[in-house]
Amino acid sequence: MGVGATGIRVSTTYRPDMGLDETSSSAAGRWLPVSNPFGVHALVWTGGWSPEEAEHAISSTAAAGYDLIEIPALDPSRIDIADTRDRLAAHGLRTSLTLGLTFANDINSEDLELVAAGRSTLMSALDITRGVGGEYLGGVIFGAMDKYPGPTSAAARANSVAVIKELAQEAAGDGITIGLEFVNRYESNLLNTVQETLDYMDLVGEDNVVVHADAYHMNIEEDGFREPLMRCGDRLGYVHIGESNRGYLGAGTIDFEEVFGALVDMDYRGVITFESFSSAVVDPNMSNTLAIWRNLWSDGMDLATHALDYMNTEMDRARDTIGTR
């Protein structure tokens, strides 16, 4: 179910005893271990998406050694589909699209006008995903990404489920996966945990809907990382790796050994995307929504290359220690 399960990435520390996957191959015909496709969020590079900003973000992502760039689609109108598709192809990058709805287009609402507006935004985002050659549309697509004034209701939840079901059916025709990124309590009143997301997915009942797990949010809401991740099984389809304060990996409180150990032990093969936010790179649509008040870094390339090295090192360590957890 994981997005990009067929992706092949040569581990930097391959050794014959690591265990191979029969579907793996390299251009040279040798068997190599399958690693996960690694992605990076565009806001590491730029807050906008003009052709120049898109080029900077896409070329930097490729230069840093990533396989995929995650493009925020909170404002679908600002994305030039053909331009983006061409630049992705020129740099050989895969892409995923993510967004959060707002209180103005909230499908987690009893107000049918807001639900209709949200449905429209999601269908537009699906068009963009399709148009740029993306294989994944995810994020806080099940409701507003905002601090709600109160709990949700059964009626609001039902409206959300109905729209996501329709979106998933529409996406299935193009082989696009729909990901539900459960987030912390300040960004949703509907899906804050793995279990709430699995329960919601049962109501949606579509095979191309997956759990999108984010370590940053899990650190606030879950009892830990290993058990909830493994509970997803093959319903886990996308992973965000973010530090507890959304800065440099390792400079926070998250136990990434536990996170990557779980991903290896459950044989997760999907995309792993690094996400980080600093007041040094501002997207007016996103930075205030995400409450990015502090400057945690200013050099995106240093941040991104450090993160890729960190993630590869942790994945390698987790593979080296299979059976010990």
Next chain:
Amino acid sequence: MGVGATGIRVSTTYRPDMGLDETSSSAAGRWLPVSNPFGVHALVWTGGWSPEEAEHAISSTAAAGYDLIEIPALDPSRIDIADTRDRLAAHGLRTSLTLGLTFANDINSEDLELVAAGRSTLMSALDITRGVGGEYLGGVIFGAMDKYPGPTSAAARANSVAVIKELAQEAAGDGITIGLEFVNRYESNLLNTVQETLDYMDLVGEDNVVVHADAYHMNIEEDGFREPLMRCGDRLGYVHIGESNRGYLGAGTIDFEEVFGALVDMDYRGVITFESFSSAVVDPNMSNTLAIWRNLWSDGMDLATHALDYMNTEMDRARDTIGTR
């Protein structure tokens, strides 16, 4: 500087080799180790503060074995001062008052009307603190406890500093300590970290203003627990112990061994208050502000006694291992 530094609490696992404090004594005349006064937040027991609710909260706090109850004063008008003071005295409990300002009375604002409204709220809360015999007024008193639409400004910060300076001077006459509870990005755009709080305190320049550190918020914003706590030195005056998801201690991601180890190593003698929130106990003023959407517990007494035992155990363990960190 810590609130309650003279409090004496007999450790449940006293041993002669633990090291004694010369100011300590017991009724029996033996020297006993000084432990920290332990408190519990009233929202573990009740969402309101009618005489019946106050009695339930205060008597339950005493029955669970705590030294202090923390009373939320978001709506000062609902607290009957004489009634509360008498009930505290009857049960032999100490108390602290905490609150968060709102966007309607925000001193972290450029709007002088809002600043004046906030000043008025804080002075009322100081009156209540004085009236009920409290020794501490803290919380998100430096600005609104809410998700801000954008970053703060130099002018807004200066307004906040000026009011807190005045509040502290007013409080000093009654020996009341003023605590600044830095909170996560979704609850303030002004003070999210220890360092920001220390810098702000330098601007205030009053000796009875202390850092109020909360493990729940530190887990989201700091690089870790030990270094920021120890950086406070004797400017740390109040501690909130809360789990990463605000439920049972130990059922989350926070490394409490690190937290309590730092408190012991820095010889912190102030109040340590347990804080936890569940949708099972609702304060209409607070629960939605804090985004309490999930039922993490329903039995406050079980929760509170478990927490006190957990904190005592961790403090004892930290004392047993002094010199090993």
